[in-house]
Amino acid sequence: MGRDVIIACDFASGEETLAFLDRFTGKKPFVKIGMELFYAEGPQIVRQIKARGHKIFLDLKLHDIPNTVKKAMAVLSHLDVDMCNLHAAGTKAMMEAALEGLTRPDGTRPLLIAVTQLTSTDEQRMKDELLISASLPETVMHYAENAKAAGLDGVVCSPLEAAIVKERCGKEFVTVTPGVRFADSAKDDQSRITTPEKAREIGSDYIVVGRPITQAEDPVAAYERCLKGFVG
Ligand code: C5P
Numbered sequence: 001m002g003r004d005v006i007i008a009c010d011f012a013s014g015e016e017t018l019a020f021l022d023r024f025t026g027k028k029p030f031v032k033i034g035m036e037l038f039y040a041e042g043p044q045i046v047r048q049i050k051a052r053g054h055k056i057f058l059d060l061k062l063h064d065i066p067n068t069v070k071k072a073m074a075v076l077s078h079l080d081v082d083m084c085n086l087h088a089a090g091t092k093a094m095m096e097a098a099l100e101g102l103t104r105p106d107g108t109r110p111l112l113i114a115v116t117q118l119t120s121t122d123e124q125r126m127k128d129e130l131l132i133s134a135s136l137p138e139t140v141m142h143y144a145e146n147a148k149a150a151g152l153d154g155v156v157c158s159p160l161e162a163a164i165v166k167e168r169c170g171k172e173f174v175t176v177t178p179g180v181r182f183a184d185s186a187k188d189d190q191s192r193i194t195t196p197e198k199a200r201e202i203g204s205d206y207i208v209v210g211r212p213i214t215q216a217e218d219p220v221a222a223y224e225r226c227l228k229g230f231v232g
Pocket of ligand 1: 180190
Protein backbone atom coordinates (compact mmCIF):
# COMPACT_ATOMS: atom_id res chain seq x y z
CA MET A 1 0.00 0.00 0.00
CA GLY A 2 1.38 3.37 -1.00
CA ARG A 3 0.92 6.71 0.68
CA ASP A 4 -1.49 8.99 -1.15
CA VAL A 5 -3.33 12.30 -0.94
CA ILE A 6 -7.15 12.05 -1.04
CA ILE A 7 -9.01 15.20 -2.08
CA ALA A 8 -12.23 15.75 -0.09
CA CYS A 9 -14.68 16.78 -2.83
CA ASP A 10 -17.08 18.57 -0.52
CA PHE A 11 -19.20 20.10 -3.27
CA ALA A 12 -22.98 20.37 -3.38
CA SER A 13 -23.45 19.10 -6.92
CA GLY A 14 -22.03 16.70 -9.44
CA GLU A 15 -21.63 19.53 -11.92
CA GLU A 16 -19.38 21.48 -9.56
CA THR A 17 -17.38 18.36 -8.71
CA LEU A 18 -16.79 17.35 -12.32
CA ALA A 19 -15.82 20.92 -13.26
CA PHE A 20 -13.30 20.85 -10.39
CA LEU A 21 -11.87 17.50 -11.54
CA ASP A 22 -11.66 18.77 -15.14
CA ARG A 23 -8.91 21.12 -14.01
CA PHE A 24 -6.62 18.16 -13.32
CA THR A 25 -5.74 17.45 -16.95
CA GLY A 26 -3.87 14.18 -17.23
CA LYS A 27 -3.94 13.60 -13.47
CA LYS A 28 -6.29 11.31 -11.60
CA PRO A 29 -6.25 12.22 -7.90
CA PHE A 30 -7.80 9.89 -5.30
CA VAL A 31 -11.08 11.59 -4.31
CA LYS A 32 -13.39 11.40 -1.30
CA ILE A 33 -17.13 11.53 -1.91
CA GLY A 34 -19.11 12.33 1.22
CA MET A 35 -22.75 12.30 2.25
CA GLU A 36 -23.60 15.70 0.79
CA LEU A 37 -22.61 14.85 -2.77
CA PHE A 38 -23.81 11.24 -2.57
CA TYR A 39 -27.24 12.17 -1.26
CA ALA A 40 -27.57 14.97 -3.82
CA GLU A 41 -26.55 12.97 -6.87
CA GLY A 42 -26.96 9.30 -5.94
CA PRO A 43 -24.72 6.40 -6.96
CA GLN A 44 -24.33 7.66 -10.52
CA ILE A 45 -21.85 10.33 -9.43
CA VAL A 46 -19.64 7.55 -8.05
CA ARG A 47 -19.86 5.65 -11.36
CA GLN A 48 -19.10 8.82 -13.33
CA ILE A 49 -16.00 9.69 -11.30
CA LYS A 50 -14.84 6.07 -11.35
CA ALA A 51 -15.28 5.95 -15.14
CA ARG A 52 -12.92 8.92 -15.39
CA GLY A 53 -10.25 6.77 -13.75
CA HIS A 54 -10.14 8.14 -10.19
CA LYS A 55 -9.79 6.06 -7.04
CA ILE A 56 -12.69 6.76 -4.67
CA PHE A 57 -13.11 6.85 -0.90
CA LEU A 58 -16.87 6.71 -0.30
CA ASP A 59 -17.30 8.41 3.08
CA LEU A 60 -20.83 7.45 4.15
CA LYS A 61 -20.05 6.39 7.77
CA LEU A 62 -22.59 3.56 8.07
CA HIS A 63 -24.03 2.79 11.53
CA ASP A 64 -27.06 0.50 11.96
CA ILE A 65 -27.89 -3.05 13.03
CA PRO A 66 -25.45 -5.63 11.62
CA ASN A 67 -27.88 -7.12 9.10
CA THR A 68 -28.80 -3.72 7.63
CA VAL A 69 -25.18 -2.64 7.36
CA LYS A 70 -24.22 -5.95 5.77
CA LYS A 71 -26.88 -5.52 3.09
CA ALA A 72 -26.03 -1.86 2.47
CA MET A 73 -22.34 -2.76 2.11
CA ALA A 74 -23.25 -5.48 -0.39
CA VAL A 75 -24.95 -2.80 -2.50
CA LEU A 76 -21.94 -0.46 -2.16
CA SER A 77 -19.56 -3.26 -3.20
CA HIS A 78 -21.11 -3.08 -6.70
CA LEU A 79 -20.02 0.56 -7.01
CA ASP A 80 -16.41 -0.58 -7.18
CA VAL A 81 -15.03 2.11 -4.86
CA ASP A 82 -11.55 1.71 -3.37
CA MET A 83 -12.34 2.59 0.25
CA CYS A 84 -15.47 2.99 2.37
CA ASN A 85 -16.21 3.41 6.05
CA LEU A 86 -18.50 2.92 9.06
CA HIS A 87 -18.71 3.89 12.73
CA ALA A 88 -16.75 1.63 15.09
CA ALA A 89 -19.44 2.49 17.68
CA GLY A 90 -21.71 0.04 15.83
CA THR A 91 -19.78 -2.80 17.60
CA LYS A 92 -17.55 -5.60 16.37
CA ALA A 93 -20.61 -7.60 15.27
CA MET A 94 -21.64 -4.75 12.97
CA MET A 95 -18.13 -4.35 11.58
CA GLU A 96 -17.83 -8.10 10.89
CA ALA A 97 -21.20 -8.09 9.14
CA ALA A 98 -20.09 -5.08 7.09
CA LEU A 99 -16.97 -6.90 5.91
CA GLU A 100 -19.03 -9.90 4.93
CA GLY A 101 -21.44 -7.76 2.93
CA LEU A 102 -18.65 -5.82 1.26
CA THR A 103 -16.72 -8.87 0.08
CA ARG A 104 -17.58 -9.75 -3.52
CA PRO A 105 -18.08 -13.34 -4.69
CA ASP A 106 -14.52 -13.37 -6.08
CA GLY A 107 -13.12 -12.44 -2.64
CA THR A 108 -12.15 -8.85 -3.54
CA ARG A 109 -13.45 -5.81 -1.66
CA PRO A 110 -12.72 -2.13 -1.05
CA LEU A 111 -10.66 -1.17 2.01
CA LEU A 112 -12.95 -0.82 5.03
CA ILE A 113 -12.03 1.89 7.51
CA ALA A 114 -13.65 2.73 10.87
CA VAL A 115 -14.46 6.13 12.29
CA THR A 116 -13.59 6.07 16.01
CA GLN A 117 -14.83 9.17 17.83
CA LEU A 118 -15.75 12.08 15.58
CA THR A 119 -13.47 15.05 16.16
CA SER A 120 -16.59 17.11 16.82
CA THR A 121 -17.20 15.05 19.98
CA ASP A 122 -15.08 16.28 22.86
CA GLU A 123 -14.33 14.42 26.07
CA GLN A 124 -16.84 16.43 28.12
CA ARG A 125 -19.72 15.65 25.72
CA MET A 126 -18.67 12.02 25.61
CA LYS A 127 -18.89 11.88 29.40
CA ASP A 128 -22.04 13.96 29.86
CA GLU A 129 -24.12 12.83 26.91
CA LEU A 130 -22.80 9.41 25.94
CA LEU A 131 -21.90 8.33 29.51
CA ILE A 132 -18.47 7.12 28.33
CA SER A 133 -16.15 7.66 31.28
CA ALA A 134 -12.86 6.60 29.65
CA SER A 135 -10.66 9.38 28.28
CA LEU A 136 -11.07 10.40 24.64
CA PRO A 137 -7.68 9.00 23.52
CA GLU A 138 -8.39 5.73 25.34
CA THR A 139 -11.76 5.46 23.61
CA VAL A 140 -10.22 6.16 20.20
CA MET A 141 -7.55 3.48 20.71
CA HIS A 142 -10.05 0.97 22.07
CA TYR A 143 -12.34 1.49 19.06
CA ALA A 144 -9.31 1.10 16.76
CA GLU A 145 -8.49 -2.21 18.45
CA ASN A 146 -12.10 -3.36 18.02
CA ALA A 147 -11.92 -2.48 14.32
CA LYS A 148 -8.70 -4.44 14.00
CA ALA A 149 -10.22 -7.43 15.85
CA ALA A 150 -13.23 -7.34 13.51
CA GLY A 151 -10.87 -7.63 10.52
CA LEU A 152 -11.10 -4.05 9.24
CA ASP A 153 -8.19 -2.45 7.42
CA GLY A 154 -7.76 0.71 9.46
CA VAL A 155 -9.24 3.85 10.98
CA VAL A 156 -9.81 7.52 10.30
CA CYS A 157 -7.87 9.45 12.93
CA SER A 158 -6.08 12.69 13.61
CA PRO A 159 -2.58 12.69 12.11
CA LEU A 160 -1.33 13.26 15.63
CA GLU A 161 -2.86 9.89 16.67
CA ALA A 162 -1.53 7.90 13.70
CA ALA A 163 1.70 6.78 15.36
CA ILE A 164 -0.08 5.47 18.48
CA VAL A 165 -2.69 3.66 16.37
CA LYS A 166 0.15 1.94 14.48
CA GLU A 167 1.83 1.01 17.76
CA ARG A 168 -1.34 -0.55 19.11
CA CYS A 169 -2.73 -2.15 15.94
CA GLY A 170 0.37 -2.87 13.83
CA LYS A 171 2.09 -0.94 11.07
CA GLU A 172 -0.04 -2.52 8.36
CA PHE A 173 -3.20 -1.08 9.98
CA VAL A 174 -4.16 1.82 7.72
CA THR A 175 -4.43 5.38 9.06
CA VAL A 176 -6.50 7.87 7.08
CA THR A 177 -6.00 11.36 8.43
CA PRO A 178 -7.90 14.60 7.80
CA GLY A 179 -6.93 17.88 9.47
CA VAL A 180 -4.04 18.68 7.14
CA ARG A 181 -2.97 22.25 6.42
CA PHE A 182 0.00 23.94 4.78
CA ALA A 183 2.15 25.71 7.35
CA ASP A 184 1.27 29.07 5.73
CA SER A 185 -2.49 28.59 5.13
CA ALA A 186 -5.74 29.12 7.08
CA LYS A 187 -6.78 26.55 9.69
CA ASP A 188 -10.51 27.02 8.88
CA ASP A 189 -12.50 25.13 11.53
CA GLN A 190 -9.86 22.42 12.04
CA SER A 191 -8.05 22.53 15.37
CA ARG A 192 -5.70 19.55 15.67
CA ILE A 193 -3.87 20.03 12.41
CA THR A 194 -0.58 19.10 10.84
CA THR A 195 1.28 19.66 7.59
CA PRO A 196 1.67 17.06 4.80
CA GLU A 197 5.37 16.71 5.69
CA LYS A 198 4.63 16.13 9.37
CA ALA A 199 1.82 13.64 8.56
CA ARG A 200 4.35 11.66 6.54
CA GLU A 201 6.82 11.71 9.42
CA ILE A 202 4.21 10.49 11.90
CA GLY A 203 3.22 7.65 9.60
CA SER A 204 -0.19 8.40 8.07
CA ASP A 205 -0.98 6.25 5.04
CA TYR A 206 -3.51 8.62 3.47
CA ILE A 207 -4.13 12.29 4.13
CA VAL A 208 -7.58 13.69 3.35
CA VAL A 209 -7.31 17.30 2.21
CA GLY A 210 -10.31 19.47 1.38
CA ARG A 211 -10.30 23.26 1.45
CA PRO A 212 -6.53 23.80 1.11
CA ILE A 213 -6.96 22.26 -2.37
CA THR A 214 -10.61 22.90 -3.32
CA GLN A 215 -10.55 26.59 -2.32
CA ALA A 216 -7.04 27.32 -3.59
CA GLU A 217 -6.58 29.77 -6.42
CA ASP A 218 -4.71 27.03 -8.25
CA PRO A 219 -6.08 23.69 -6.96
CA VAL A 220 -3.77 21.62 -9.16
CA ALA A 221 -0.69 23.38 -7.78
CA ALA A 222 -2.01 22.97 -4.21
CA TYR A 223 -2.57 19.25 -4.85
CA GLU A 224 0.96 18.88 -6.27
CA ARG A 225 2.34 20.67 -3.22
CA CYS A 226 0.51 18.21 -0.93
CA LEU A 227 1.78 15.24 -2.91
CA LYS A 228 5.32 16.52 -2.81
CA GLY A 229 5.19 17.11 0.94
CA PHE A 230 3.45 13.83 1.78
CA VAL A 231 4.60 11.31 -0.80
CA GLY A 232 7.88 12.96 -1.83
O1 C5P B 1 -11.51 21.08 4.16
P1 C5P B 1 -10.83 20.13 5.07
O2 C5P B 1 -9.40 19.80 4.65
O3 C5P B 1 -10.93 20.51 6.50
O4 C5P B 1 -11.65 18.77 4.85
C1 C5P B 1 -11.38 17.62 5.59
C2 C5P B 1 -12.33 16.53 5.22
O5 C5P B 1 -12.18 15.46 6.12
C3 C5P B 1 -13.81 16.91 5.27
O6 C5P B 1 -14.48 16.17 4.24
C4 C5P B 1 -14.25 16.47 6.64
O7 C5P B 1 -15.60 16.14 6.70
C5 C5P B 1 -13.40 15.22 6.83
N1 C5P B 1 -13.16 14.86 8.23
C6 C5P B 1 -12.55 15.69 9.14
N2 C5P B 1 -12.35 15.27 10.43
C7 C5P B 1 -12.75 14.07 10.80
C8 C5P B 1 -13.36 13.22 9.90
C9 C5P B 1 -13.56 13.65 8.60
O8 C5P B 1 -12.17 16.80 8.81
N3 C5P B 1 -12.51 13.67 12.02
